[in-house]
Amino acid sequence: MTVRLGRGEERRAKACPVCGAPGRVVRAETLRALLKPEPGERVTESRYRFCGAQACDVVYFSEDGPQRFNREDLTVRVGVKETKGPRPICYCFGHTAEEMIEQIKGTGRTSVPDDIRSRLETEGCHCERTNPQGSCCLGVVLAFAEEAARRFGHGGCS
Ligand SMILES: [Zn+2]
Numbered sequence: 001m002t003v004r005l006g007r008g009e010e011r012r013a014k015a016c017p018v019c020g021a022p023g024r025v026v027r028a029e030t031l032r033a034l035l036k037p038e039p040g041e042r043v044t045e046s047r048y049r050f051c052g053a054q055a056c057d058v059v060y061f062s063e064d065g066p067q068r069f070n071r072e073d074l075t076v077r078v079g080v081k082e083t084k085g086p087r088p089i090c091y092c093f094g095h096t097a098e099e100m101i102e103q104i105k106g107t108g109r110t111s112v113p114d115d116i117r118s119r120l121e122t123e124g125c126h127c128e129r130t131n132p133q134g135s136c137c138l139g140v141v142l143a144f145a146e147e148a149a150r151r152f153g154h155g156g157c158s
Pocket of ligand 1: 018020
């Protein structure tokens with residue numbers, strides 16, 4: 001007999017137990033690669049999700065139980081949860097949010113997305129094991145570039 005979760009329960013399983021934000025599925029491989037040794041040993045075959053809420057300390061939580069991992073359990077800074085620099089935004093090639101803002105303030109544009117694109121082709125990426133979100137950073141980088149251009153750009157430049 002399989003136990004089916006009701007709608008409310010299903011939604012709860014996918015939401016961060018602390019802040020209630022919906023979590024994105026991440027693979028256990030990502031957790032094992034980025035957690036410090038001791039918390040890393042607690043990773044099981046559960047399904048894990050990533051909490052992207054900036055103010056929330058929880059980075060990963062399991063869908064099927066009370067297991068959670070906080071910022072201090074990781075070996076890297078989680079860019080989306082930091083308010084002070086350097087905020088890593090591309091983990092494979094070491095780009096930060098501050099670097100992008102700096103470029104946009106200076107020239108109105110940022111070379112980071114192009115750098116990532118070209119290096120993806122030549123070097124490939126390891127986002128699954130380097131980015132706490134466990135997925136390619138390019139989408140986040142492009143969205144950030146647009147936002148930064150609006151906030152810090154010179155306006156009118158293309
Ligand atoms: Zn949370």
